Amino acid sequence: MTSEFQLDKLDRAFDQIDVNSNGQIERNDLIGLGSRLLLGFGQSPTSAKGQAVLAAWDAVWTELSDGEDALSPSEFRGAMVSAFIEGEKFDSTLLPLAQSVARLADTDGDGKVSAAEFHVMARAFGTSAADSRYAFSALADSQEALTVDDLVQALREYYTSPDPGARGNAVFGPL
Ligand SMILES: [Ca+2]
Ligand SMILES: [Ca+2]
16 A cells, blocks of 8 residues: 555655656656756766666656656656555666666765765755755764765655655655
């Protein structure tokens, strides 16, 4: 059973992913979000990190769209729930995306994402500066940096966890 709390998080994700704000999610929205991330971190689409991010967004689109050109909010919800909450596609599809984004954000490759790196990532997702600061302090719990694994775990919790107390719920700001 998927809770209202989980659906609310998915609805927020819809608005975030609908980059061209036309009320539907298309492949170009996902590629646009991926491109914004690459631009934020100054990575070219042909670099190893860049290719990983774009390929991961594309795989997510293939999973969610099921051959459709566009997804309405309710179709997006349904596809996210059946793939990642009630289904078991997280590890094969959304996990590689979370990992590729976290590795992109770890610009110096030390396995940690600093506050500055986190804020660049958050801005690409359309998160305000204030929400990004809130998110980083909620996730980092007074550490100076998040590990790549912490960030991946936070993204997993955001997209899948029914627990209102899960720390990862804060990854895009206060709910
Ligand atoms: Ca759109
Ligand atoms: Ca780093």
